[in-house]
Amino acid sequence: MRAHRITFAALVVAAGLSLTACQNGDDGAAASDPSSAASASAASSSGGGSGSGGSDQDSGKDSAGTGTGSDGKGTAAPADSGSGDNGSTPKCTTDGLEVKAQDGFIDGDTDGTVVVGLTNGSGADCVISGFAGVDLKTSEGDISATRKGEPADPYILKNGKEVDFYVSYPLNESGGSGVRITGLVVTPPNETKSVTLAWPGNDSLPVTDGSGSSVLVGPIGSAGQGG
Numbered sequence: 001m002r003a004h005r006i007t008f009a010a011l012v013v014a015a016g017l018s019l020t021a022c023q024n025g026d027d028g029a030a031a032s033d034p035s036s037a038a039s040a041s042a043a044s045s046s047g048g049g050s051g052s053g054g055s056d057q058d059s060g061k062d063s064a065g066t067g068t069g070s071d072g073k074g075t076a077a078p079a080d081s082g083s084g085d086n087g088s089t090p091k092c093t094t095d096g097l098e099v100k101a102q103d104g105f106i107d108g109d110t111d112g113t114v115v116v117g118l119t120n121g122s123g124a125d126c127v128i129s130g131f132a133g134v135d136l137k138t139s140e141g142d143i144s145a146t147r148k149g150e151p152a153d154p155y156i157l158k159n160g161k162e163v164d165f166y167v168s169y170p171l172n173e174s175g176g177s178g179v180r181i182t183g184l185v186v187t188p189p190n191e192t193k194s195v196t197l198a199w200p201g202n203d204s205l206p207v208t209d210g211s212g213s214s215v216l217v218g219p220i221g222s223a224g225q226g227g
Helices: 002-032 034-065
Strands: 097-103 111-120 126-128 133-138 141-144 155-157 162-170 179-187 195-197
Touching: 097 179, 097 195, 111 179
Parallel strands: none
Antiparallel strands: 097 111, 111 162, 126 155, 133 141, 133 179, 179 195
C-alpha cells in the first residue's frame, strides 16, 4: 500500500513539472521571436495611420476642388470678350449706312477725286472692311471702277461715325464734250444692295482708246491716300 502511494505521489509531481516546463517553453518561444511582436506592433500602427492619412487626402481634394481659380471646380475667371471681337459684331449693311459723296479734287492733281463717306446710322456698331463696289453711270454706259491698294483689317465702325474712301478718275482736258457722267452707284462691302448718288466731280471723262487713266477705287478708309 505504501508503494502505491509513493508511485501516485511521484506521478503527481511529474505531471506538475511537465506542465511548468510547457508554460516556460511557450514564454521562451515568444521571447526568442521578437519579429512576431514587431509585426504585430507595425500592423497596429499601420492600421491607425491609414485611417488618418485617408482623411487628410480627402481633405486635400476637397480643398483643391473648391478653389476659385480658373482651373478649379469653382467659378472660373470670365473670358475677355473684347469690343473688337468681330465674331460678335454684325457687318455693316447698306440699309444701316448713310452714303454721301463730295468732290475731293485739289488743284495740281493730275486726276480728279471724289470722296465717298459711309456713316453708320444703324443704331449699333458694325464691322466694315475691304472695297466698296463703284460704278459711274455715263452717256456711254456704266463704267466699273478698278480696285487699287490693299484693304485694311476689318474694324468696328461705331454708331454715328463715318469712314471714307476715294474714287479717282481721269480729267477731261481735251476741250471736247467727252463722256458725260450722270451718276455714281455705290455698293458697300459684302453687300448686293446699291445706292445711286449724284455725281459731284467734273461732269465728263475724256474719250480715250483705253491707254489713259482709268476710274479707280481705294479701300475703305483710304480717302486722302492718293488716287
